[in-house]
Amino acid sequence: MQTILVTGANGQLGNEMRKVATDSGNQYIFTDVSELDITDREAVFSFIKENAVSVVVNCAAYTNVDKAEDDFGTASLINDRAVENLAAACKEFKATLIHVSTDYVFHGDKNVAYTEEDFTNPLGIYGKTKLAGELSVQVSGCNYMIFRTAWLYSAFGNNFVKTMQRLTRERDTLKVVVDQVGTPTYAGDLAALIFKVIEEKLYVKHLGIYHFSNEGVCSWYDFAKEIAALSGNVCDIQTCNSEEFPSKVKRPNFSVLDKTKVKQVLAFKVPYWKDSLAKCITELAAASK
Template sequence: MNILITGANGQLGHEMQRVAKESNDNYIFTDVAEGYENLDITDLEAIRKMVKANNIEIIVNCAAYTNVDRAESDFDTANLINNTAAGNLATAMKEVEGTLIHVSTDYVFQGDRNIPCREDWPTNPLGVYGKTKLAGEKAIEATGCQHIILRTAWLYSQWGKNFVKTMQSLTASKDSLKVVFDQVGTPTFAGDLADAIAHIINTRQLDKTGIYHFSNEGVCSWFDFAKIICELSGNTCDIQPCYSEEFPSPVKRPHFSVLDKSKLKSTFGIRVPYWTDSLKKCIKQLADNN
């Protein structure tokens, strides 16, 4: 099959490049960054041309506007990438009877309950980022294209900017640090998400249209996450818990956004790794590459 990847220079895009090397399918990687085939996903005609020229049957949309704070003052750009572009990709796939695999977020939920969020729960995003991502989901559904929407959370990897790399740097350079403990969720290793997407593609389960949740197994706060990163990195920084109010932000974040993955596991037969096991893998990758 011919598969188009958008956002190839991001965390998930890099991991999709890894899984592509192990596949018999033909992958085409696009991004606005230098070194990739350029594709403006906000331009429907450009997408149509790319799809037609390469006989694309699947698009995996790894592109997103993910700066949660900046989105509050940059609605137009966030909406263009997270909503309009998602709808464009879905429209292009509908026209050729292809499939769109799209990555969404736990931020579509308000996060005020203390049990894992299910796909059929009411959504109520607290900020612009979550609102534009939810609008993107609805835009995809409205086209009627065959689609698989994967909501994920707290994504990290050896690539780009993320919490793991930031905490490694801070705990190596500071004697003490405060990290919020009243926001709870599950870290997700981008490599595991890429493996899940590859499994869906390789097993040709593309007709199972709908919304699914994927994060690693387990539960932790950002404080717990930071403590383990520090320990696994061999650093000795004194990390203390604090409330979110101590770090003022333009946007309120969900306090509990653990995702229920039962539907994904039973539908696709995917085994989801535990979060600390995957974190160890990532930190080893980072150490090996330094």
Template sequence: MNILVTGAHGQLGNEMVRVSDKSKDHYVFTDINELDITNRDVLHTFVNKEQIDIIVNCAAYTNVDKAEEDERTANLVNNVAVGYLAEGAKSVGATLIHVSTDYVFNGKNNVPYTEYDMTEPIGVYGETKLAGEKAIVASGCNYIILRTAWLYSVWGNNFLKTMLKLTKERESLNVVFDQIGTPTYAGDLADAIGWIIDHRMIEKKDIYHFTNEGVCSWYDFAVAIGKLGENMCNIRPIHSHEYSSKVKRPHYSVLDKVKFRETFGYQIPYWTESLERCINQLKAKKYEV
């Protein structure tokens, strides 16, 4: 099969390159310079010319704070372009595997969110991502939507790499303890997508939740990073209202993965195990931190 991966230079896109090395399928990796997914005609021409069977959309506008100031761009990437991808998939009978977010929920739950819970975004980022989900469903294409959360990897900028840097440079650091979720290693999400493709389970059209297993706060996540990074920084827990932010963030965004596990027969790693693997990769390969 011919598989198009968009957003190839991002965290998940880079991990999909690794996954493709073990696959018998033909992968085509693109980012904005190779394929502008916000250009409907260019996208449709590309999908038809390359005879694409699966589109894995790793492209997204993920800067939550900037999205509040630049709603137009966030909507263009997270919603309009996603609609174009869905149309393109529909036109050639391809499957769209799209990555969405926990931000489609309001964060007021006290039990893990299932795929059937009511969506209610509390900011522009979540609103545009939810609009993208709806555009996919409305298109009539075959799709698998994977909602994830707290993504990190050895690539690009993310919480893990920021904490490794700050805990090395500073004697003390404040991190919020009243926002709860699950850190997700992009490598594990890429492996799960590869599993779906390799096992030809792309016809299981629906919305699914995928993060690593387990639950923690940003504070817990930071402490674990500091310890595994062997940094002696004193990390202090603070409330969300003590941390300056342009946007309200969900206080609880744990996602229920039962549907994913049962549908695809996939064993999801625990978050601390994946964090250790990722940090060991950073240490061994000397990625920029």
């Protein structure tokens, strides 16, 4: 039996990992900052050693893209220094680190899907600190898998799906940007992939960087339209450009991720984004009853 540590367990992906782990014969330990502060190097080393952890799944991250612009210190601490601590401990105790990163490590100036080998060039502090975390893992000497994902949502926490459900229910009209294109990712699907990697011990032979989102391509406008339709909300959703919503940070205009490697190497069937969205909205509806 393996012991798997899941950090950031109260977030969207962490909560989905809790759900899939109920089907495992392995021991999963779920921690958030109150149980294990991953910015504390000594605490990380002690925890991994004492619990004989063989795999660490790091779901913890500083994800407030706008706030990060004014809070480099905290963003860097969580997205880089804490990741470095986990990687160093994994190296020391011969554990494998499964780390979750982001499409924001890319500039967003392509028009074809980003592969794992593409040049990274983040636009803002969030992307820069996440990329720094990736590099800290790579130079640590530990065994690792990095999963870059995008537009994450779930039935847990705050996310675009829940916000659009509320806004399209409360308002008659709404403007949503059409000039940012990518692919939504249901956190339950990413959790299922990570669970498969752990349970089948795919991390033994297939280390490295992988891209994962759902299949298909859409704009935030398309995403919002589908959320409203599946939720049964009648709202006149109109297109607009990013310039109409001034932000401290420029987001990638194009962040579609190429999933070829995940499909071929890890033999994972990637669900289409509309199918996964329907699944999540059904889950949300059931939870609200």
